[in-house]
Amino acid sequence: MNRYKKTRWLVVLGAVLVQICLGSIYTWSLFNQPLIDKFGWDQSAIVLTFSITVAMFAFSTIFAGKLQNKIGPKKVAILGGLLLGIGLILSSKATSLIELYIYFGVIGGTGVGTAYVAPLTTCIKWFPDKRGFITGIAVSSFGLGSLIFKSLVLDLILTKGVSQTFLYLGVINLILIVLGAQTLSTPPTDYETTGVTEGVESNSKDSTSTQMISTKQFYLLWIVYFFGCISGLLIIGLAQDIGIDLVKLTPRTAASAITVIALFNAGGRLAWGVVSDKIGRKTSLLIIYLTTSIAMAIMSTITMNTVIFFVSVSMIALSFGGLVTVVPAITADYYGVKNIASNYGVVFQAFGIAAIAGPIIATNFGLNNSFLIAAALSIFSMIITIFIKPPFALSR
Template sequence: MSTEKTGFDAHSLEDEPPGRKPLFYGWFVVAAAFAVTFVGFGAAYSFSAFVDALQQEFSASRGAVSLVFSLAGFLYFSLGVVTGPLADRFGTRPMAIAGMVFVSAGLVLAGFADNLLHVYLAYGLGVGLGVGCSYVPSVGTVQRWFARRRGFASGLAVSGIGFGTLLMPILAALLIGTVGWRTAYISLGILSALVGITMALLFVNDPRSKGLAPDGGPALPTAASGASEGTELRVAVRSRPFLTLYFAGLIASFGLFVPFVHLVPFATDQGMSAGQGAFLLGMVGVGSTVGRFLLGNVADRIGRQLALILAFAGMAITLLIWLVSDTLVPLAIFGLTFGTFYGGFVALMPALVMDYFGGRHISSIIGVLYTSVALGTLVGPTAAGYAYDLTQNYTLAIIGSIAANLVAAGAIMTLRKPGT
């Protein structure tokens, strides 16, 4: 168990005037997770703004360029199987700091790439390793700090992904248009280092190290502490709930990240500007942020299983809008609504893991679970790119994405409630 210290100590506020309750340190942990996911996934999802520039610079096909994102996505979701247990043992803070260093270095080095292989190595490995080191430990730690408001706290923490998706692609498009794609990558790398590393210092692995229980009460005896209880990894991964969640994550992720790579080039194919394409991806970010709050709160009331079913079904329905749209307004509606349900999915998966398996090994379990998303991410966006190269449209990719989300929703419907 980590015994991390930080200069931001909630107990240092004990000299506040009588009756004024100190701010629960769990919210500082949420803020750290927000910043880390903002930087990591903002860097990842800004890739869509670079697709056309990389195609032109290296005379590459869309499928070959899409593989850059798929490689990064495969790494950052698959590495959780290693970084989750490391965070459970050594603490989240060192993992998150290392992750932010990798992300920043990968972006900067991508700006010096001489060929597409160099982009694979710099961006694909750098961002992939960086998010892989930081994401699962960050979201796992948030689960330990909350019980009653876990859905809301988890949604707030990972809403950094939504804000990153909103702001980073737009910033990237502006930089590409003014200083070129190389300087844009270098600038984003420097920004990522300043924000990500600084905020990662706030992580504390367990509320008990500050004499607290989840949600801010006094620390409970070890036997009564939710953070100290939980299913062992080897038992969890053989259970029906885990296998069902794994299957749903695998199937859904074949289509889940297709818009994040291909919505901007799709827009430019329709005659829109790169800035308008980045705006559409930004709408996914806006919706994603709303969804993490909205479905996170709704899930605390109707149950996280039902809310996850709604998230998968909602993504399938909204993809129909993309299928029949070729102008800015309906595509913006697609981005906003798809993002809302996607945001719910991201917030609900780790919260469901906590519901079923407890907190003691949560980072390890989430890490193994997210290898399912890694496999789907490796295949889905790249396959969509090569399908486009063959057909010159995205119809097949969108229909496949719809089917994948519907199958995932059906799988979650078979889950029993935790404890039954």
């Protein structure tokens, strides 16, 4: 493994660049008002664009994973970068909501999902000894993308207008993702890939997606991932509204919750990756769900002031960041690294469906009741996690 040290860190460098660019889609909220001002479209109709994007993001990971097994991560990441770039460039020409849905939502979202799996799963293959840590680096880079692109997007909207901003973002993302993809390669056949982190349960069999979905552990893992993502995405998507409606903060102060969440989300992805390597994935998930349930219970039962609000959303963001880090790692632990791209693509559908379920729950039950539901789901996830065990023979 020693002679490949430089190679595997070059892979990480390219993966980080790709993930940061993909994370730029989480700046979408910055486009809402400028699009309203320019076209006079209804806000809820504009927001639907992002929902379509997330849904296509999650759905396309299934096919991207299967494609990666055939043509390799480099070509898949390049394809994703081209789709995202083209989708954004076409969005600059959109003059109707349908066009925006197709260009940004369908084409752009498919591009994100296509490219997302490649850097993440390739890094896991190169670092069998530090799966949690390296997964944390990959997914935290995605989380930081919105922060890194935030100032650029705001400046472009102010100086170039909202439509031209799509054009510039498309060109930037296309070039940088294709550049980052050049380092993505699978380990050679003589590379040691059987090592696992001490204390982490792992199986000794590489499973296909068909074999994976035939095990009960897959369904248990999918359910707890789905429930956990509901809690995290609910807060991420409604943080500003919660601050204004329930805490009575000014719009400016409430908006700062978005930055706080982004920082704790990214920090949680990296920190929990390291921690899960040390104390194990299951123990990490139990702590993550316990923290989430406590924070959600606080938000639903206590009259929040500014401090309680920011502490609570920080706890949830930190835990959510950990969840999206630990689950890819535990998928590799349980079902091997050979088919991790296609396997995690199937598991990741829980994320996409949760992105739709969260807003539906909030709309039908109200914010306070939604928090209680999320707390209950987190507690239920803790109970399920206790019974999740590797499906095949263990290796250490």
